[in-house]
Amino acid sequence: MSHAPPPPPTGDPVHAGWHQLMTYQPQVPAPANPTRRPMLRGIVGWSVVAVVFGLAALAMTFVVTTAVGPRAALLALVSSAIALGIVIPLFLWVDRLEAEPPRLLWFAFLWGALISTLGALVLGELGLAFFAGLDADPMVLGAVVIAPVTEEVLKGLGVLLIFLLARREFNGVIDGIVYAGIVAAGFAFVENILYLGTMYVDGGVPGLVAIFVMRCLVSPFAHPMFTICIGLALGLIAHRRRWSSAWIVLLGLAGAIFLHGLWNYSAVVRAEAYLLIFVLVQIPLFVGFLLLLYWARRRESRLLRDILTGYGLNGWYTPAEVAMLADPGERRRARAWARGIGGRRAQQAMRAFQDESGELAMVRKHMVHGGGGTDPHWLEHERRLLKAVSAHRQVFVPRA
Incomplete structure (x- = not known):
């Protein structure tokens, strides 16, 4: 599996500008509670x-x-x-x-x-x-x-x-x-x-x-x-x-x-009717259940691909990385590839890269659809995830 690092990021996927995201300064946290009450709670x-x-x-x-x-x-x-x-x-x-x-x-x-x-x-x-x-x-x-x-x-x-x-x-x-x-x-x-x-x-x-x-x-x-x-x-x-x-x-x-x-x-119901009702009721319910799980998995894969494509257009991911992250089978093969080129440390970095990318997509979804786009917590969380993604990529794809 060949893997080239993406070019330097050029923009923010929220169309707010890469400069705004990287120059965003988190609010100064309030002083920690000096009493023992938080721990006791x-x-x-x-x-x-x-x-x-x-x-x-x-x-x-x-x-x-x-x-x-x-x-x-x-x-x-x-x-x-x-x-x-x-x-x-x-x-x-x-x-x-x-x-x-x-x-x-x-x-x-x-x-x-x-x-x-x-x-x-x-x-x-x-x-x-x-x-x-x-x-x-x-x-x-x-x-x-x-x-x-x-x-x-x-x-x-x-x-x-x-x-x-x-x-x-x-x-x-x-x-x-x-x-x-x-x-x-x-x-x-x-x-x-x-x-x-x-x-x-x-x-x-x-x-x-x-x-x-x-x-x-x-x-x-x-x-x-x-x-x-x-x-x-x-x-x-x-x-x-x-x-x-x-x-x-x-x-x-x-x-x-x-x-x-x-x-x-x-x-x-009566024993003589059980088999008929089992075929007409229970089997269709189970088939519907399996189809729902399949639909939900496909839906999340599409969501992950669409959101990470937005990040990719701004330099955070290559097209190959987006395709890999949206496919569970490719994710598994990517971890095996990372272990082959860099041992267990690279494999763990790839796993973290995948986990953080999934979390990043959910954060972006919340920011866009849940009204958290201007919430300092979500902005800071997104910024930490983006930095972590870049740091873990350097473990299995070091820049020349």
């Missing part, structure tokens, strides 16, 4: 998060082991983890061009696995008690009405919290899909433990294998398929966060609840 904040997740973990452990026993719970946990090995890599693959911070991915997973599942159990029981007087089958009522509403609201709340509290890391449709998918994967992980453990207690190993095939192999993406409707809606309004756009989020929530209820209905 940070400790208290993270302690509260740890305590909440810890208590939820203890509660769910108690619920599961009480319901099925320690042995069944352990077997179910191991079996359920296999589904994670299918689901999580897919969302990490979708997120490759501009990866999300691990701390937020862990928050998403733990929210789904602990808070959403615990809340769904409590609200599910309350819902069944509330509707106990109705002349309806509790199994159908719980599966088709109560579970879709409570579970999608609770899972969606986790995605909404990331959207509100980590707005600089929630930049569009891909981010919404990834965060929603990880929340849903966490939820499905714990829910599967309960189902697998119960079937092992009731039917032994054959029962465990049967439900494992149905939930972990045939339909491991069921929960992510529903919840990404919410993530998709939040991603669409990531750069126009106004109350007037709230209807989009409510529409996404309604879509998640509808798909969840439709899926559950296909699972609780």
Whole structure:
């Protein structure tokens, strides 16, 4: 792979002039707080998060082991983890061009696995008690009405919290899909433990294998398929966060609840009709889910290419670099090429170059569409990224 460094930058991609960007002086930061209160606030904040997740973990452990026993719970946990090995890599693959911070991915997973599942159990029981007087089958009522509403609201709340509290890391449709998918994967992980453990207690190993095939192999993406409707809606309004756009989020929530209820209905109907409904409902939903992921990946690649082309026209990137950065396969080959010419140090520099370029595209998108074009924070962030991109390029393509 031949690689020539770009010429010296000549302009700013925002049409404001290269001189303006390079002569931009960040505001003088205010003096640091000399007290220990900022550190204490940070400790208290993270302690509260740890305590909440810890208590939820203890509660769910108690619920599961009480319901099925320690042995069944352990077997179910191991079996359920296999589904994670299918689901999580897919969302990490979708997120490759501009990866999300691990701390937020862990928050998403733990929210789904602990808070959403615990809340769904409590609200599910309350819902069944509330509707106990109705002349309806509790199994159908719980599966088709109560579970879709409570579970999608609770899972969606986790995605909404990331959207509100980590707005600089929630930049569009891909981010919404990834965060929603990880929340849903966490939820499905714990829910599967309960189902697998119960079937092992009731039917032994054959029962465990049967439900494992149905939930972990045939339909491991069921929960992510529903919840990404919410993530998709939040991603669409990531750069126009106004109350007037709230209807989009409510529409996404309604879509998640509808798909969840439709899926559950296909699972609780008469056995002789299950196969027909599986073919007519569940398979089309899964195909639509895969097409959505493909569309989102293509959309982000085009976005990355278009934005970096703007930087390239002003001297920041060569056309070959833009083409490489917009193609995951070429990015992988570029890292191998860098290692071949400069060893591990050059490979790490290429990886950083790719990561920073993806982040740069998201920053530019926010500045153009999110009204941050004159915000000193975003201007300074862009300037740091541009300097870092140039510095890392020098490692694998030193100038003569």
